[in-house]
Amino acid sequence: MMRAAIAAFLLTTTSLALAGGDELVPPVADPVVKKECGSCHMAFPPQFLPRRSWQKLVDGLASHFGEDASLPEAQRAAVLRYHLEHAADAPGAGRAASKFAASIPAGETPLRITETPRWVREHRKIKPERWKSPEVKSRLNCVACHKDAERGSWDD
Amino acid sequence: MKTWSLLAVAASAGLVASVALAEPRRDAILADLREQAKKEDPRFAGFSAERGATLYRATHQGKDGPISCSTCHGSTPLGNGQTRLGKAIDPMAVSKNPARYTDSANVEKWFKRNCTEVLGRGCTATEKGDFITFMSGQ
Numbered sequence: 435m436m437r438a439a440i441a442a443f444l445l446t447t448t449s450l451a452l453a454g455g456d457e458l459v460p461p462v463a464d465p466v467v468k469k470e471c472g473s474c475h476m477a478f479p480p481q482f483l484p485r486r487s488w489q490k491l492v493d494g495l496a497s498h499f500g501e502d503a504s505l506p507e508a509q510r511a512a513v514l515r516y517h518l519e520h521a522a523d524a525p526g527a528g529r530a531a532s533k534f535a536a537s538i539p540a541g542e543t544p545l546r547i548t549e550t551p552r553w554v555r556e557h558r559k560i561k562p563e564r565w566k567s568p569e570v571k572s573r574l575n576c577v578a579c580h581k582d583a584e585r586g587s588w589d590d
Numbered sequence: 591m592k593t594w595s596l597l598a599v600a601a602s603a604g605l606v607a608s609v610a611l612a613e614p615r616r617d618a619i620l621a622d623l624r625e626q627a628k629k630e631d632p633r634f635a636g637f638s639a640e641r642g643a644t645l646y647r648a649t650h651q652g653k654d655g656p657i658s659c660s661t662c663h664g665s666t667p668l669g670n671g672q673t674r675l676g677k678a679i680d681p682m683a684v685s686k687n688p689a690r691y692t693d694s695a696n697v698e699k700w701f702k703r704n705c706t707e708v709l710g711r712g713c714t715a716t717e718k719g720d721f722i723t724f725m726s727g728q
Contacts, residue, residue: 475675500653502703575676 459530460520470505475574476584480520480530482547483538486519486541490543530588548573553561614690614713616684620722622694626715634716643722650708657708659721667728683728692723 462468462477471477480488492514505513520527522535535551544550548557551562557573564570570578577583580590623708627634646667649658663682671679678703680689691697697718705713713721 473677474673475677502706503728569676571672571676578676 437481441488458586459528460518461584464512464516466509466533467516470509470513474501474503476576478547478574478576480517480524481527482522482550482553484523484535484536484545485518485521486543487545488521490547492517492543598651615694616690616722616726619691619697620719623715623719625720627719630715632645637716637719637723639720639724639727641717642720645713645721646724650710651659652710657706660707661708662704667725682725684726685728688696690725 447461448467459479459481461478462472468477482490491498492510495510496502504510517552519525520531522531524531527535534550537555538544538550540563547553565573576588580588603624624634627637646659646663649656651657660671660677662673662713664679667682668686669681671682673679682690684690700712701718703718705711
């Protein structure tokens with residue numbers, strides 16, 4: 435009886451945890467995207483920005499936040515295709531993606547994930563010194579704190 | 591069926607070959623650079639690991655302040671580096687990372703980007719060869 439109750443309790447808590455686990459975002463799987471986008475910073479999940487943002491980012495790679503990150507045509511096309519297919523507002527992109535998409539006003543095309551309302555809200559409690567510490571170094575170093583981000587878990 | 595097993599044999603042979611060929615591909619890149627270096631400078635007399643080491647450490651005035659190859663690649667090429675955005679970079683020394691300088695398109699892409707960033711110009715063939723020669727001995 436007791437055991438059954440514990441088992442039931444465990445079952446509900448784990449399934450609750452799973453249901454609450456909307457911070458799961460599949461890691462980038464495409465080898466071209468991993469290599470071309472993931473050398474200077476983590477290959478960010480396309481799910482964090484809408485299609486219009488990725489289109490603009492890929493169109494502007496020759497001047498990518500002040501750096502020339504242009505790609506040969508074949509790689510450029512592959513990178514764009516992958517991002518459009520998995521963007522925040524792509525059909526079937528999943529719950530976490532939809533939350534990002536929903537947080538961005540329709541008339542806006544953010545180019546920085548760190549400026550989306552959802553990102554700002556989720557990180558509002560982080561102290562400024564934390565961002566500057568040597569092991570973090572930049573807001574784009576997601577894995578400094580989200581240890582499992584490259585495996586798809588953004589819960590921590 | 592026959593085609594499949596042939597394909598499988600060809601594929602695994604390719605795999606083995608690409609591992610075993612790691613050195614020759616680097617040698618081919620160096621041979622190309624040597625040809626270019628001779629064209630760029632008639633007095634060219636071979637690559638120098640010592641000049642490569644100097645290139646690695648020399649600090650220049652970049653657009654956002656002082657910068658050197660070692661800013662990102664680490665104070666020693668035997669260790670990990672880190673990009674300005676905090677992403678880890680594998681060691682540049684061939685002894686630590688035998689896959690280094692074996693894909694010529696990749697090598698050219700990064701020389702172009704990083705030399706422009708650090709030196710404000712592209713690297714010469716001599717500089718590229720010096721750099722790879724230095725790293726091959728590390």
